[in-house]
Amino acid sequence: MSNNRKINEATALPSLSIRSYARTARSHAHPYYQLVLPINGHIEIKQDYFSGNVGVGEGVCIAPHEEHNFSANENAKFVVADLLTVPVQLQDKRTPIFQVNSALLTFLSFVEVQLTHYAYYGHREVADLFQVLLAKSEVGNGTGKRMTRVISHIHTDLSASHSLKALSELACMGTTQFKTRFKGATGLSLRDYLVKVRMEKAKALLRNTDTPMIEIAQITGYEDVAAFSRRFKAYFGRPPKFFKRK
Numbered sequence: 423m424s425n426n427r428k429i430n431e432a433t434a435l436p437s438l439s440i441r442s443y444a445r446t447a448r449s450h451a452h453p454y455y456q457l458v459l460p461i462n463g464h465i466e467i468k469q470d471y472f473s474g475n476v477g478v479g480e481g482v483c484i485a486p487h488e489e490h491n492f493s494a495n496e497n498a499k500f501v502v503a504d505l506l507t508v509p510v511q512l513q514d515k516r517t518p519i520f521q522v523n524s525a526l527l528t529f530l531s532f533v534e535v536q537l538t539h540y541a542y543y544g545h546r547e548v549a550d551l552f553q554v555l556l557a558k559s560e561v562g563n564g565t566g567k568r569m570t571r572v573i574s575h576i577h578t579d580l581s582a583s584h585s586l587k588a589l590s591e592l593a594c595m596g597t598t599q600f601k602t603r604f605k606g607a608t609g610l611s612l613r614d615y616l617v618k619v620r621m622e623k624a625k626a627l628l629r630n631t632d633t634p635m636i637e638i639a640q641i642t643g644y645e646d647v648a649a650f651s652r653r654f655k656a657y658f659g660r661p662p663k664f665f666k667r668k
Contacts, residue, residue, distance in 0.1 A: 436505045436549040440537035443494040455505045456484045457512075457556075459522060461534050462578040463498020464570070467491065471516045477574035479527070479607070480563055481520050483512045497578075501530050501537070509557045517561040524609070526555045528622050535626040568593040569607040580620050581643045586612055616643075621657045624650070628665040635662060 443465065458465060464477035469490040476482045484490050494500075512520055522530070529552065563570065572593050576584055589612065590600040601612065608615050620642040627633045627641070636647055644650035655661045 439502050441500050441502050447491050447493040449491040451487050451489045455508045457503040458482050459501045461499050464574050465494040472518050477570040478577045479573045483518045485515045520559045520561045531622050532626045535630045
């Protein structure tokens with residue numbers, strides 16, 4: 423890498439972008455911290471102190487100059503943050519996996535919508551908010567690999583029904599055990615979690631895009647706009663048109 427490219431990368435940071443990766447594994451390193459946060463699907467990553475999958479509800483911190491190998495399904499999407507510094511709890515290369523809490527997951531939903539229209543996000547205010555939310559992240563995987571797999575599956579397609587039976591089978595659990603483990607991982611029942619992530623996705627689309635209401639309803643699992651509107655108003659206390667982008 424040339425000196426000019428290094429300077430350009432440094433002056434461009436911090437930045438947020440949305441990316442997908444190929445199934446064929448690649449390997450590289452970069453002179454800054456990079457955080458990879460799945461918004462659907464998962465990434466297979468190998469680095470000095472970790473080898474495995476990282477899915478929705480968790481993130482991975484790659485240290486400057488750390489060689490890492492990565493691959494993913496082409497349909498999976500990730501928010502990638504290139505940063506000059508990260509909160510102190512994420513600086514230990516021996517614990518690169520961290521939990522994505524509810525507030526940070528909601529922020530990622532907003533960023534996903536923005537980055538669908540803009541390939542690069544370098545606004546200082548957004549980057550500062552990201553750092554504030556990131557500072558509250560805890561290292562380690564708080565959900566367990568089975569629940570991470572389930573949550574990643576849910577976020578891959580919010581329009582799907584995601585029945586208790588199907589998700590329990592995906593987690594290789596009985597329904598009773600699954601309900602207990604899911605609530606322990608997310609703090610919500612499956613029904614309440616589905617409502618939450620669908621409504622937050624809908625609000626982000628309403629506020630930041632010109633997506634038609636019928637399409638937003640379909641994206642979030644409602645074929646009927648009236649049913650979507652009722653659920654939205656019950657959740658936020660305001661009808662969808664209140665949040666519609668002017």
